[in-house]
Amino acid sequence: MKASQSRGEVVGIVGGGQLGRMLALAGLPLSIECRVLEPGDNPPAAVAAECLKAPFEDATRAIAWANQVDAVTYEFENIPTETLEAIAATVPVRPSPQSLRVSCDRMLEKQLFGKLGIDTTRWQSVSNWQELQRAADYLGFPLVIKTRRFGYDGKGQAIARNHAELESAWLLLGGAASKVGLLVEEMIPFTSEVSQISVRGLSGEIRHYPLTRNVHREGILRFSAPVLGEVESVGQQARQSTTMLLEDMGHVGVLAVEFFENQGHLIANEIAPRVHNSGHWTQDGADICQFENHLRAVVGWPLGATHPVGHACMINLVGYIPPVWEILAIEGAHLHLYGKEVRAGRKVGHVNLRCKGTAELEKAIRQVATHLPGEDVSRWLKQISNS
Ligand SMILES: Nc1ncnc2c1ncn2[C@@H]1O[C@H](COP(=O)(O)OP(=O)(O)OP(=O)(O)O)[C@@H](O)[C@H]1O
Ligand SMILES: [Mg+2]
Incomplete structure (x- = not known):
């Protein structure tokens, strides 16, 4: 029916x-x-x-x-x-199984970046210890070694700075028992991590949200903020690469593309064929949020405006829910809880902040941070100060 x-x-x-x-x-x-x-x-x-x-x-x-x-x-x-x-x-x-096939395998992602001429880290795919050693000789240390599939929040990854660490990484990631294969890539220096959240409708129409800057800790996203008044060339690179990916895959729905930014140059890291944690700020800081736009695309309806509203950011609640009353008392705070049991390292909610200016946003960020011990607020504030 x-x-x-x-x-x-x-x-x-x-x-x-x-x-x-x-x-x-x-x-x-x-x-x-x-x-x-x-x-x-x-x-x-x-x-x-x-x-x-x-x-x-x-x-x-x-x-x-x-x-x-x-x-x-x-x-x-x-x-x-x-x-x-x-x-x-x-x-x-929607998105099609083809979008899923590419995004769930790091090797297929890298191949697609290569085919489209999108800059990415140098990489090798390996399936045994000898190949891993050869890849290390070819790429040079330091390396990031990742399982081709099933990774998230930094899981299924290890860093190797030398041959001894290469062996521990091999064992940690399953060694010969690993069925999924590994992807080895050069570890690159970056000035920031950014993501492009975009949506393509059934008609082929594409809308881009502003580029988002992201801060991770222990492999888990902690903070995201849209880049307002962006450095135009960086935003352009992100939109261009994302448009090529959307069109090549015939993608319908939201697509997130994660990049490393190094001195104004973007290097693609990975893609997600779905709504993305770094797009949660759009719920309260953009005209139409990523969730509504994804659904509109999936049912073939017109897409909504993606422009930012006010000055916004998102702070993830990881393994802890601060006192709700205290958060709600903060000017500009919008609390989103997931109804999940609280466990260490688990995302259980997020706080979106939307304020009328950067000064107000900074004040609100500091207020939220007083309830989140262990977070490095100065890294968060840096993301909004040069936006
Ligand atoms: N080649 C690299 N050089 C430097 N840092 C890296 C590299 N690859 C990954 N990282 C760091 O590790 C983080 C997690 O890596 P990646 O995004 O590839 O995996 P993930 O587990 O899918 O993460 P998530 O689910 O949060 O998107 C990155 O956001 C980045 O901080
Ligand atoms: Mg990632």
């Missing part, structure tokens, strides 16, 4: 984490109903979407679930492409 017009569009989301939750919430005012396929119990998305509990590998149940919706999307990369391909035979999957 397909959705009737009066019922509005129905979107299936593969994955019911916080991204699924925020997508489903963004759909409510537009009468876009979201339904989730998720193997876990009580996923964060359950507050706003009907959830079917089933393993991602169960293509039969996934197809039956998908046949009840108008279009299917996904909120993370580590799902079997076979499941999406099986769904795509009868129900539109």
Whole structure:
């Protein structure tokens, strides 16, 4: 049974984490109903979407679930492409399984960057210890070694500065037991990390959010802020590369492209074929947020304006929820909690700040930071001071 017009569009989301939750919430005012396929119990998305509990590998149940919706999307990369391909035979999957296939494998990502002439780190793909040694000789130390698949928040990665560390990295990442293969890349110096969040509609229309500067700690994103009054050439490079990627993959929906910035030059790191943590600030700091724009793209509706509203940033809540009353009392603070059990290293919410000027934003950032011990606020403030 397909959705009737009066019922509005129905979107299936593969994955019911916080991204699924925020997508489903963004759909409510537009009468876009979201339904989730998720193997876990009580996923964060359950507050706003009907959830079917089933393993991602169960293509039969996934197809039956998908046949009840108008279009299917996904909120993370580590799902079997076979499941999406099986769904795509009868129900539109947006972004297409092709976007997923590329983004869930670091080697395919690097090959695509190369094909499109997008600068990236020098790299080698390896599947045994001898190849890893040869790659190290070729690329030179220091190196970052990553599993080709299943990495997130810096997991599935190791740094090797010399031969001894190369061996520990090999063992840490599974050694000969590793089935997924490794990608070795040069470790590069960078002045900042930035991401481009863009969206492509079904008609091919593309809209770009402002470039976002990101601060990571222990491999986990902590802080993001849009670059306002950007250094034009950097923004242009990001938009150009992202447009090429969107068009080459025939991508429909939001695409996030992460870059390292070195002296005004961008080096592509990786892509995510979905709404992205570094785009959460758009919920309160852009005209139409990434979640709504992704849904609009998935159902084939016109895209919304992506321009910034006020001076905004996002602060992730990792392994800790500060006193809610204290956060809400901060001028410009918008609190987003994911309904997840608090655990060390786990993203459990974020605070978006939107203020009328940089001085007000800085004050609000400092106020939030007093509740987040261990964070290096000076690094955050640097991102907004030269925006
Ligand atoms: N080649 C490199 N040179 C220097 N730093 C790197 C390199 N590769 C990764 N890093 C650092 O490690 C972080 C995580 O790497 P990457 O984005 O590739 O993996 P990830 O686990 O998918 O992360 P996330 O899920 O947060 O996007 C980067 O944001 C960057 O700080
Ligand atoms: Mg990354």
